[in-house]
Amino acid sequence: MANAHQNPAEPHPSLDRVDGRLKVTGAATYSAEYPFENLAHAVLITSTIAKGRIRTIDAKAAETAPGVLAVLSHMNSPGVPAYGSVKLPAERAPVGTAFRVFYDEFIYFSGQPVAMVVANTPEQARHAASLVHVDYESEKHQTDFEANLSKAAVATSVQRNKTSPFQDYDRGNPDAIYTAEVKIEATYTIPTQHHQPLEPHAIIAVWEADDKLTVYDKNQGVKSAQGNLAQAFKLPRENVKVNSKFIGGAFGSGIRVWPHTVAAVLAAQKVNRPVKLVLGRELMFTSVGYRPFTVQKIAIGATKDGQFTAITHEGTGQTSTYEEHLERTILATRAMYVCPNVSTRYRLLNLDVNTPTWMRGPGDATGMFALESALDELAFALSIDPLELRLRNHADSDPERHLPWSAKSLKDCYRIGAEQFGWKNRILEPQTMKADGMLVGYGMASSLYGFHRHPSKAKAVLLADGSVVVQSATMDIGPGTGTAMTQIAATMLGVNPKKIRFDLGDSGLPDAPGQNGSSTIPSVGSAVHAVCKALKIKLLTLAVAIPGSGFADVRPEDVTVKNGRLFPSADSSPGIAYTDILKHHKLTQVEVTEESKPGAERDQYSMYSFGCHFVEVHVSPVTGEVRVKRVVTCADVGKIINYKTARSQSIGGVVGGIGMALMEESAMDHRYGRYVTTDFASYHIPVHADIPQIDVFFVDQPDPYVNPIGSKGLGEIAIVGVAAAVANAVFHATGKRIRQLPITPDKLL
Amino acid sequence: MKDKNEIDATGPRRDGDHHQEDRRLFLKQSLAMTGLTLTPFSFFNAEPDSYSVLAGNADRVDLSLTINGVKRRLSVDPRTTLLDLVREQLGLTGTKKGCDLGQCGACTVHVDGQRVLSCLSFAVMQQGRKITTIEGLSNGASLHPMQEAFIKHDGFQCGYCTPGQLMSAVSCIREGHANSEAEIREYMSGNLCRCGAYPNIVKAILAVKTSGQSV
Numbered sequence: 001m002a003n004a005h006q007n008p009a010e011p012h013p014s015l016d017r018v019d020g021r022l023k024v025t026g027a028a029t030y031s032a033e034y035p036f037e038n039l040a041h042a043v044l045i046t047s048t049i050a051k052g053r054i055r056t057i058d059a060k061a062a063e064t065a066p067g068v069l070a071v072l073s074h075m076n077s078p079g080v081p082a083y084g085s086v087k088l089p090a091e092r093a094p095v096g097t098a099f100r101v102f103y104d105e106f107i108y109f110s111g112q113p114v115a116m117v118v119a120n121t122p123e124q125a126r127h128a129a130s131l132v133h134v135d136y137e138s139e140k141h142q143t144d145f146e147a148n149l150s151k152a153a154v155a156t157s158v159q160r161n162k163t164s165p166f167q168d169y170d171r172g173n174p175d176a177i178y179t180a181e182v183k184i185e186a187t188y189t190i191p192t193q194h195h196q197p198l199e200p201h202a203i204i205a206v207w208e209a210d211d212k213l214t215v216y217d218k219n220q221g222v223k224s225a226q227g228n229l230a231q232a233f234k235l236p237r238e239n240v241k242v243n244s245k246f247i248g249g250a251f252g253s254g255i256r257v258w259p260h261t262v263a264a265v266l267a268a269q270k271v272n273r274p275v276k277l278v279l280g281r282e283l284m285f286t287s288v289g290y291r292p293f294t295v296q297k298i299a300i301g302a303t304k305d306g307q308f309t310a311i312t313h314e315g316t317g318q319t320s321t322y323e324e325h326l327e328r329t330i331l332a333t334r335a336m337y338v339c340p341n342v343s344t345r346y347r348l349l350n351l352d353v354n355t356p357t358w359m360r361g362p363g364d365a366t367g368m369f370a371l372e373s374a375l376d377e378l379a380f381a382l383s384i385d386p387l388e389l390r391l392r393n394h395a396d397s398d399p400e401r402h403l404p405w406s407a408k409s410l411k412d413c414y415r416i417g418a419e420q421f422g423w424k425n426r427i428l429e430p431q432t433m434k435a436d437g438m439l440v441g442y443g444m445a446s447s448l449y450g451f452h453r454h455p456s457k458a459k460a461v462l463l464a465d466g467s468v469v470v471q472s473a474t475m476d477i478g479p480g481t482g483t484a485m486t487q488i489a490a491t492m493l494g495v496n497p498k499k500i501r502f503d504l505g506d507s508g509l510p511d512a513p514g515q516n517g518s519s520t521i522p523s524v525g526s527a528v529h530a531v532c533k534a535l536k537i538k539l540l541t542l543a544v545a546i547p548g549s550g551f552a553d554v555r556p557e558d559v560t561v562k563n564g565r566l567f568p569s570a571d572s573s574p575g576i577a578y579t580d581i582l583k584h585h586k587l588t589q590v591e592v593t594e595e596s597k598p599g600a601e602r603d604q605y606s607m608y609s610f611g612c613h614f615v616e617v618h619v620s621p622v623t624g625e626v627r628v629k630r631v632v633t634c635a636d637v638g639k640i641i642n643y644k645t646a647r648s649q650s651i652g653g654v655v656g657g658i659g660m661a662l663m664e665e666s667a668m669d670h671r672y673g674r675y676v677t678t679d680f681a682s683y684h685i686p687v688h689a690d691i692p693q694i695d696v697f698f699v700d701q702p703d704p705y706v707n708p709i710g711s712k713g714l715g716e717i718a719i720v721g722v723a724a725a726v727a728n729a730v731f732h733a734t735g736k737r738i739r740q741l742p743i744t745p746d747k748l749l
Numbered sequence: 750m751k752d753k754n755e756i757d758a759t760g761p762r763r764d765g766d767h768h769q770e771d772r773r774l775f776l777k778q779s780l781a782m783t784g785l786t787l788t789p790f791s792f793f794n795a796e797p798d799s800y801s802v803l804a805g806n807a808d809r810v811d812l813s814l815t816i817n818g819v820k821r822r823l824s825v826d827p828r829t830t831l832l833d834l835v836r837e838q839l840g841l842t843g844t845k846k847g848c849d850l851g852q853c854g855a856c857t858v859h860v861d862g863q864r865v866l867s868c869l870s871f872a873v874m875q876q877g878r879k880i881t882t883i884e885g886l887s888n889g890a891s892l893h894p895m896q897e898a899f900i901k902h903d904g905f906q907c908g909y910c911t912p913g914q915l916m917s918a919v920s921c922i923r924e925g926h927a928n929s930e931a932e933i934r935e936y937m938s939g940n941l942c943r944c945g946a947y948p949n950i951v952k953a954i955l956a957v958k959t960s961g962q963s964v
Contacts, residue, residue, distance in 0.1 A: 020899075024900060246908065689934045
């Protein structure tokens with residue numbers, strides 16, 4: 001039986017965030033905050049039409065306005081070498097073309113960058129931007145997802161790739177759905193939702209020389225940004241430096257290098273000065289992707305005692321006309337529950353919008369909203385407790401790949417969550433629980449997320465004073481990467497965490513993946529583990545060479561470490577201080593670099609994280625207002641490195657899920673193909689008053705197969721399933737099944 | 750859902766009992782500013798021939814104020830917000846720009862001891878005022894109790910909303926609005942956090958409040 005732990009009753013003390021002091025004193029430096037002499041300020045001008053072309057750009061008034069250095073557009077851009085020159089006659093970009101900024105006159109979406117003003121001060125740039133006049137030739141646009149749904153099709157990239165997971169999938173005989181004893185079928189809709197991190201995307205671009213570029217950029221992967229920019233500007237990779245030490249949230253919005261980043265680099269080239277560009281909040285709706293509008297149809301067939309006999313799941317997501325964005329929408333359905341007959345279909349709909357991107361729990365948060373809502377509908381139809389229905393269909397091995405799970409403690413999560421929440425107090429019949437004149441609802445949902453681990457390197461340097469510097473080009477968009485890595489290194493090396501410094505967010509550091517797909521702890525944590533182990537062995541080798549040190553014939557696996565000292569075994573011998581080892585060898589430092597990467601285990605086991613969420617809502621029968629009163633969330637993500645930060649990450653996922661369920665919707669006026677939600681007054685995210693205390697539990701058992709540290713990622717699974725748990729609780733409270741997010745009061749009245 | 754665009758959260762606030770008065774004060778100041786920018790050119794001793802030129806080449810205005818205990822004599826573009834003044838001109842980047850629309854609270858500073866959204870306040874409105882930014886919250890090397898509590902209770906993740914949350918959190922206690930979790934949530938709802946650190950922030954504020962420490 002697994003042990004449950006809740007902060008503050010932690011199994012081991014959590015290190016406070018290593019960058020906490022910098023963050024609470026305002027000393028943490030984010031991308032837009034690096035000082036430069038001669039810094040110029042840029043303001044983007046974006047398209048006001050959704051489709052067509054630019055006829056003319058009149059920039060004369062802006063160019064002569066005080067302080068203006070340049071007005072950049074396709075008419076005078078220095079050009080991005082990788083784009084090549086414009087072919088004549090100019091043609092619209094075919095599907096599969098990443099957007100090219102300031103390239104030609106074509107407009108693909110409203111909010112597309114069409115020009116940029118660069119000036120000495122932000123005030124001058126903003127004013128001059130208002131003087132630029134762009135004349136367009138409009139064409140009829142299509143931005144309405146539901147009105148165009150019949151045009152959805154299998155993505156061309158999927159058609160070309162016969163092994164794509166997004167190919168039509170059939171297991172067993174999906175037609176069994178038609179003969180099921182009990183069947184539910186429903187369509188679920190998720191509107192476009194935006195990441196909207198509190199820090200807007202920002203960049204300072206600096207050309208150090210004609211062929212040397214440095215950017216201070218908000219992104220989630222310095223190495224991929226470096227590679228992308230090097231490729232775009234045809235520079236040797238090492239000539240591009242990307243610095244992203246502090247990132248004010250991203251949730252997926254920083255996985256790609258976006259057009260505005262390239263635009264700022266072009267501007268810096270044009271004016272031959274460092275250029276800063278900070279996106280206004282309104283541009284955060286059209287510049288950095290979003291969770292795509294998605295419609296899903298799910299049918300579940302079951303026996304009268306709740307055994308699934310067939311599941312069909314069709315999902316259609318929105319994308320742009322120039323790129324195909326695919327996400328896991330329908331994939332969870334194949335692996336989550338045991339069911340002999342399953343079919344999935346995935347389609348894309350190209351619209352005159354910017355390309356979507358991954359947003360926290362991409363695809364799975366979307367797909368599991370539909371699947372876990374559908375399960376709740378089936379449970380109601382069968383008069384079976386929703387948790388019991390899940391237990392009856394629990395998959396003991398991966399039903400899709402026919403492999404054993406590397407580890408799965410979902411039943412423990414259910415048990416812990418149900419106990420802590422008091423699920424047994426739930427009355428099966430909806431609309432029966434009430435408190436203080438409010439309708440009370442209990443809802444739950446499962447969660448899963450695939451395991452991702454990528455090759456990662458880390459360097460460890462032991463200095464003569466006994467302090468350690470560990471480095472890797474990983475990122476921290478908020479979860480506390482440096483804190484977790486410091487904790488891993490401190491444990492491995494027996495060094496006080498205060499004497500360890502972990503460097504990240506700099507493309508000059510050893511290779512590491514970007515922070516996405518919950519892969520940082522599994523990948524980089526393994527590399528830090530490996531490099532600290534290698535450092536320990538190197539210290540042993542050095543100790544062996546010291547006469548009388550007592551380390552002769554000591555095997556590496558017997559060595560123990562504590563308080564900056566190496567011991568030949570776990571017994572009470574005095575051992576030797578690291579500092580003395582270095583002193584003896586007259587070394588100022590000892591340095592090792594290691595790479596850690598996945599192996600054959602991925603073909604032998606199916607690797608996922610699992611979890612569940614329990615939610616209590618109170619719904620006003622008069623106004624339809626939904627208040628989330630309590631949440632209990634439990635996850636099995638292998639070994640927990642740092643309880644404090646892990647707990648915060650789980651809470652954050654739940655808060656994101658509450659926003660997804662109850663508030664978040666990017667609404668468009670299709671007459672103009674333009675978002676009308678362009679700020680926090682219209683795009684609602686949860687505020688303090690919307691969020692109760694949230695109880696977090698972890699199973700905290702190492703997964704023996706995923707990696708040397710037994711840890712899986714937590715970022716995504718924290719949000720996957722939350723929206724369904726809220727929707728299910730709302731159904732339990734009101735008897736109303738809301739299948740179109742967000743669940744706003746109008747839908748309940 | 751809270752209305753995140755309440756005007757009384759945007760003006761200089763003395764205490765919770767004077768919202769109407771503050772609203773009037775805010776509007777008055779705003780109108781004064783509007784008047785300033787539309788005032789005939791001679792007001793600035795400029796020689797422009799059109800409004801657009803004036804706006805584009807607005808003369809700089811002398812301004813003296815106290816920032817984090819230090820008296821500053823400055824010359825500012827009248828279009829400069831207090832937020833851009835501290836971030837862009839004074840290099841005090843601890844105060845954050847989240848929306849520039851008064852909707853997120855990341856830019857919260859104290860003006861004469863009251864929490865104010867610096868993105869909605871023009872710099873020139875601050876003549877003679879005492880501004881405290883996050884850089885001035887702590888006393889030298891030792892952290893302010895609220896900063897300590899945020900670290901202890903992990904009241905942040907990415908850290909971007911944190912300076913604004915901290916400045917509001919201190920005001921929340923000073924205003925007498927930190928007597929329960931529910932009250933704290935209400936009076937902190939102008940400060941958005943996308944990472945979802947809300948429960949930890951509430952715990953931190955309550956801990957400081959119940960400890961009785963001076964804020």
